[in-house]
Amino acid sequence: MIKSILPLRAVELGYIANARTLLDGISLTINRGTFTVVLGPNGAGKSLLLRLLHGMLEPSTGTISWANGSSADRRRRQAMVFQRPVHLRRSVEANIVFALGALGIPRKDRSGLVQLALERAGLTAARRVHARLLSVGEQQRLSVARALAAEPDILFLDEPTASLDPVSVHRIETLLIEANARGTAIVLVTHDVSQARRVGQKIVFLHDGRINGQGPAPSFLDNPNSDVARAYLAGKIIV
C-alpha cells in the first residue's frame, strides 16, 4: 500500500471556455481525512471545480499537484460521484463489478466489496435489475456506493443526495462520515445548508467562479466572512 496521494494542492486555478471566464484564481488545499463542503448558487462553477480537481478537465491557468503516487495511483485512489449518474447498460451488480475491475481490485476481493456496496446503496434486492431502469434516486445511491467501494484516498461528490429521500440522505451522510473517519478526504458539493452543517469541517463558498469566503464549518455558516456568502446563507442572493 502506497502512501496517501494527498494533500492535493490547487494553485490559482482558472477555467475559460467559449471566451467566458468560468473559474478564476482558485487556490485550495485538501489534506488527508478532511471534509470540505463546497457551497454556492447554481452556475457558480462548483461542478467545474470538482472536474478540474478530479482531473476530468485541464485548467486554463494554474496548477494542480498531488503529494504522492504515479499518475495511475492517483487515478485509482480517487473517486467521484457525478451530478448526473452514468451507468453502463448492464445490471446493478455488474456495474459495481465493472468499477472494481477497472480500479484493479483483485478478482477474489471483489465479491465481498460488491455485497457491501449493494447493502450501502440499499439495492441488494435490485442487484439483477438493469441499472438504467432504476429510479433516479436509486441510480444516485448506486453511484455513491460504487465510488465508496474501493475506499479511495479522496472522494469528490457533486450533490449526491439531491434526489434522495430523507432516510437515504441520512444513510449516505453516515457512510460519508464513516469513510471520512477511516481517513478518506471528502469534497462535497451541496445546496443543502443544513447538510453542510451536519457533515462539513470546512466550507468553501463559490460565487461567479471565485472563492468568495471560506472557513471552518460551524463558525463560517453562523458568521460568514463575506457579504455574498452572508446573503446566500440568508436566502437572499440574486442569481
Added chain:
Amino acid sequence: MIKSILPLRAVELGYIANARTLLDGISLTINRGTFTVVLGPNGAGKSLLLRLLHGMLEPSTGTISWANGSSADRRRRQAMVFQRPVHLRRSVEANIVFALGALGIPRKDRSGLVQLALERAGLTAARRVHARLLSVGEQQRLSVARALAAEPDILFLDEPTASLDPVSVHRIETLLIEANARGTAIVLVTHDVSQARRVGQKIVFLHDGRINGQGPAPSFLDNPNSDVARAYLAGKIIV
C-alpha cells in the same frame, strides 16, 4: 379558449414491467387549481405515476380520463418537468422558442413569452448559451420556465428543485404558487417535506407502488393516516 381539460380522473391504475408490479391500484382525482404533492421513498413509483398521468406510458390496468378536450388539446394543455431535464442541442432561447412553437403558440406571441420565461428562469443573461452547457441547476430552471411558458391547465413536476440553490428554490416555489393561483393544477413530486408543507394543499404518499395514505397538506404531514407515512415523515422508513 376551450374549457379546462380538468378534472383528471385516474381509476385503479397499475403498471407492470418485466414481471414486476411497479404500481398498483392507484385512484386519484386532480381538480382545477389544486396543488397536489406526491411524497414517497426512492423507487416508490412517483416518477412512473407522473408518466402515466401525463400520458407518456400506457397503464397496464385501470383508466385515465380527462373531462374535456380533444386529444390534441389535452397534449397542449398539460406540461411536465422531467426529473432529468432534456434540452435540444441549441441555445437556451431557441429551446424555449421551440417549445412554444410545438405547443402551437402563434408566432407573434412567442417573443413576449420567451422574455418572461427567461426572466423566471434567471437565464436572461445566458439566453444565447448552448443549453447543454448550462449547469445542472440552470438546466432544471430552464425546464420549469419552459413548462410554465404556455400556461397549461395542469403541470406535472418531478423533483424540480432537487438541484437548485435555496434562492432558486424559493423563486420556483413562488412561480408555482402564482401559477396555481391563476388556475393551473399542479402535481409536484418532491423529497423535501418542508417544501411539501410550504406549497402543498393535498399530500399523496406513495410507497412500494401503492398509495399509502393521503390527506390535506398540513394535517396529513402533522398526523399522517398511515403507519408507513408516519415512519417516513419521522425519517425512519426502511428503503
Added chain:
Amino acid sequence: KNKNYIVLQSTTSVQNSGLLGHLIPIFHKKTGVGVRVVAVGTGQALKNARNGDGDVLLVHSRAAEKRFVSLGFGIERHEVMYNDYVVIGPRHDPANIRMIDDIAQVFLNISSKRVPFVSRGDNSGTHIRELSLWNIAGIAPDADGAAWYREAGSGMGATLNIAVGMGAYALTDRATWLSFQNKGDFEVLAQGDTRLSNPYSVILINPVRHPHVNGKGGRAFIKWLTSPEGQGAINAFRLNGEQLFYSVLKN
C-alpha cells in the same frame, strides 16, 4: 428529331483495340455526325439493340446477327471487316501447340495433356466459336467436369487476365490480344487456320420498329464504313505497327 449523333452498340474488341478511336474522328470530320460508343458483350449489345437503345450495331456473331435481322429488329446488315482468332498460352507451351496449323489438333493437344484452358463461358461470339472448335476436334471439354477446363464467365479482357493469372491457354480475337497490356510471358501459340476467321458486321436498328432511331446518321455511318474510304481507314489502323482488322473490300 434531329439528333446529330448516333449511339453505336459495339462489341468490346473494336473499342478496346482502339479501332473506333481511330475511325470515329475521321467519320465525324467528314459528316459532322458524332458517334457515342456503348461497348458491351455481343449478347448484351444485341439485347440493347432489340430494345431500341441505340442506332447502329457493330458485332461479330453471324448466326445471332442473322436472327436479329430476320426478326425485323435490324436492317441493312453489312459485313465490314474481319480479323482472326488466335490461341494464346504461356511461352513454355506445356501442351506443345506452337506452330501447329490445324486448330483441331491444337485443341486435341490441350485436352489430352489436360493443360488448363480458360473459356469465356459467356455465350459471346468468341465463346460460341470456341465451342464449335471443340466440336470440330471431337471433344466435349466440360463433359467430365474436368478441372483443366474453366469457364470464366467474363469478357475477353477479364478472361485474358485470368488465363495469364492461372498460366492457362485461351482463345481470343487477335485485336484484343494485341491491345492487351497484361500479357506477362504469354504469346500467340496457334493461328492461321481458316476456321479461325472472325467477321464483323454493322446493322442499322430498324427505324420502323423504333421511330426515334437516327436512321439518317446511322445510314451515313454504315455507308461510310463500307465505302472505299472507310474500308481504307480500317486497313490503315495499326497498333504497335501491326494491322488488326482487314477490310472485306478486295482492293
Added chain:
Amino acid sequence: MVREFREKPYMHDLNAAILLAAQLIYTGDADLLEIIGLSIGVSLTAVLASCVIGMLLGAAIAVLKFRGRGAVTILLNSLMGLPPVVVGLGVYLLLSRAGPLGVFGLLYTPTAMIIAQTILVMPIVAALTRQVVEDFYAEYDEQLRSLGVRGRRLVTTLLWDARYSLITVALAGFGRAIAEVGAVMIVGGNIDHLTRVMTTAIALETSKGNLALALALGIILVGVSLLVNGAVASLGRRFGRSRYD
C-alpha cells in the same frame, strides 16, 4: 489519356501505378479532369437526393410507431445489399426505349446514372439514419412527446440535432456512390466524353489489361474521395462542434 500511356512498357506492380497516378495528376490530363468532374457531379447529386429522401425516411421509421415497423426496418437493412448491377438493370428496363419511361430518352445520359445511384444509395442512407436517429430519440422521446412534437416536426427536429452524426452517414452514401461501377456502366454505357466516370474507366482499363493504369486511376479516385471528405470535415469544423453536441 488512354493513348498516351498505352505505349508504356509492361508493368504491373503498385509502384508503377503510383508513379503513373502522380504523372497523370501532374500533367493535368484534360480527359481525366472531365472524367473526375463527371464522377463527382453524378455521385454528389445522387447522394444529395439520397440524403433528402433517405434521411427523412430513415428518421420517420425511427420515430413513428406503426404496424410493420420491424418488417420495414429489416427490408431497409436488406436493401443496403442491393447489387449495383441489379439496380442498373432495373433502371435500364425503365429507361430503355422499350420501357415505360423510354420516351424521355434518358438512357446513356448522366441523368440515368444519377437515378441509378440514388436508388442504390438511398436505402443505405435511410437504414443508417434510422439507427442514428433512433439512438438519439431514446434520449428525447418523452420530452418531445410531452411537448406534443409529432410527425414532420419530430422528424426534422431529430435530424437537426443528430446532424453531426449524420455527416458520416452521408459520407458512407457518397463512398458507395463514387465507388460503384455496375449500375453506371449499364445505364450510362461508359460513353467517352459523355458518361465515362472514374469507375467505368477503371473497368475499361482493367479489361484492356492496363492494370497499372487502372490502379493509377483507382488511386486518383481514392484521392478524390479524400478531398471530398476533407472538405466536408473542414466545413463541419467551421460550423463548430463542441463536445456537448
Added chain:
Amino acid sequence: MVREFREKPYMHDLNAAILLAAQLIYTGDADLLEIIGLSIGVSLTAVLASCVIGMLLGAAIAVLKFRGRGAVTILLNSLMGLPPVVVGLGVYLLLSRAGPLGVFGLLYTPTAMIIAQTILVMPIVAALTRQVVEDFYAEYDEQLRSLGVRGRRLVTTLLWDARYSLITVALAGFGRAIAEVGAVMIVGGNIDHLTRVMTTAIALETSKGNLALALALGIILVGVSLLVNGAVASLGRRFGRSRYD
C-alpha cells in the same frame, strides 16, 4: 442453370424476372444453390473478419486521443469509397503468381474473394463504428475516465454497450459485401463451380443479354439478404433489447 434458361423466349420485363425467380427457387436448381451458398459463405466470412478488425479499430479511433486523429478519421471515411475493382486489382497483384504472395496459389479461390471483400468492407465497418461509438462515448466519457478505464478495456466496454446499434453497422458491411461484384470478379474469376457467386453470375447473364435471368438472380440475391437480415433481427429480439438499451 445457365443452359437451362438460355433458350427461353424473349422476355425483358420485371414480371418475367419475378416469374423466373420463383421458378428457379421452386425447382431448387442445384447450381443455383451452390452459387448462393458460396455467396453467403464468402460474404459472411469477410464481414466477420471486417467486424473483428473494423469495430476494434473504429472504437479505438473514437475514444483514443492521439495526434492525427482527425486525419485518420477523414482517411477512414474516404476509404468507404474504395472501388471494388481497385481492391480487386490490388489483391490480384498481391496474389498473382508474379506477386509477393503468389507462392500460396490463392488467386481464383474463395479465400482470395474473402480477402478482397474484407479489405473492401473493413473501412466501412470501422468508419461507421467510430461514429456510433463516439456518440455513445460522449455520455460515458467522464464516468469511465473517472474509473480509470482506458485502452483496450475502454474500447471493449463501449463496443459492448453499443452492441445493438452496431448490428446495423455490421449489416451495412454485409450489404456491401454480398452486393459487390468488381473485386470478386477479378480475384475469383467467376469460375463455374469454383468461384462463381450471385453477383458474378448476374454480371455474366447481363453480358449475355439474359436480362430477365440476371434480374431474377438479383431478386433472389435480395431475398437472400432479407433472410440474413431477418435472422439477425430475430436473434437481436431473442436477446431482448429494452427501450433503455
